[in-house]
Amino acid sequence: xxxxxxxxxxxxxxxxxxxxxxxxxxxxxxxxxxxxxxxxxxxxxxxxxxxxxxxxxxxxxxxxxxxxxxxxxxxxxxxxxxxxxxxxxxxxxxxxxxxxxxxxxxxxxxx
Amino acid sequence: xxxxxxxxxxxxxxxxxxxxxxxxxxxxxxxxxxxxxxxxxxxxxxxxxxxxxxxxxxxxxxxxxxxxxxxxxxxxxxxxxxxxxxxxxxxxxxxxxxxxxxxxxxxxxxxx
Numbered sequence: 001x002x003x004x005x006x007x008x009x010x011x012x013x014x015x016x017x018x019x020x021x022x023x024x025x026x027x028x029x030x031x032x033x034x035x036x037x038x039x040x041x042x043x044x045x046x047x048x049x050x051x052x053x054x055x056x057x058x059x060x061x062x063x064x065x066x067x068x069x070x071x072x073x074x075x076x077x078x079x080x081x082x083x084x085x086x087x088x089x090x091x092x093x094x095x096x097x098x099x100x101x102x103x104x105x106x107x108x109x110x111x
Numbered sequence: 112x113x114x115x116x117x118x119x120x121x122x123x124x125x126x127x128x129x130x131x132x133x134x135x136x137x138x139x140x141x142x143x144x145x146x147x148x149x150x151x152x153x154x155x156x157x158x159x160x161x162x163x164x165x166x167x168x169x170x171x172x173x174x175x176x177x178x179x180x181x182x183x184x185x186x187x188x189x190x191x192x193x194x195x196x197x198x199x200x201x202x203x204x205x206x207x208x209x210x211x212x213x214x215x216x217x218x219x220x221x222x223x
Contacts, residue, residue: 031209040199041216043154045211098170099156104153
């Protein structure tokens with residue numbers, strides 16, 4: 001079963017607005033990562049947050065992690081049309097080497 | 112430039128004709144992995160390798176083979192492709208298990 005589940009599955013916003021995507025997972029983790037995928041292309045790593053961290057920033061990205069609720073959120077501030085992509089969370093629960101990906105949130109930013 | 116190189120980008124083949132998708136990384140990563148991506152099913156791991164000569168099955172290994180004879184290369188082999196293996200395939204590598212993954216550009220495979 002999928003470890004990470006993103007919510008919403010799809011999100012459409014206007015340029016300049018903030019976009020928030022959520023990820024829930026089922027078991028204990030060492031870290032949680034967020035990736036971005038432009039249509040049909042390889043995933044690109046955005047940010048990694050460790051289980052002992054609560055918040056992390058990278059440019060316009062802010063990631064939070066709540067291990068008590070087994071959830072994470074990715075906030076993109078002041079979104080741009082170029083942010084249009086699918087966003088995936090991935091967790092590293094020990095399952096024999098698997099980094100388990102959620103099914104992603106498809107973000108559309110309209111100019 | 113640090114990268115994962117995957118070839119070919121597009122491949123159309125017929126049922127039963129053996130094919131190999133190559134994957135090479137130039138970052139001296141120990142961990143390498145293959146995924147397939149299908150609509151509605153997300154990314155599913157096919158095989159992974161912790162180091163040279165060490166490979167193991169992921170979630171969907173049936174119909175696939177891999178080898179890791181050199182640290183940089185991790186080819187994916189379909190001995191007898193079938194239409195249900197039509198998918199978008201990604202190779203990825205990381206310095207260690209659970210670390211930041213670097214992805215190749217993907218191989219869109221169609222099996223007729």
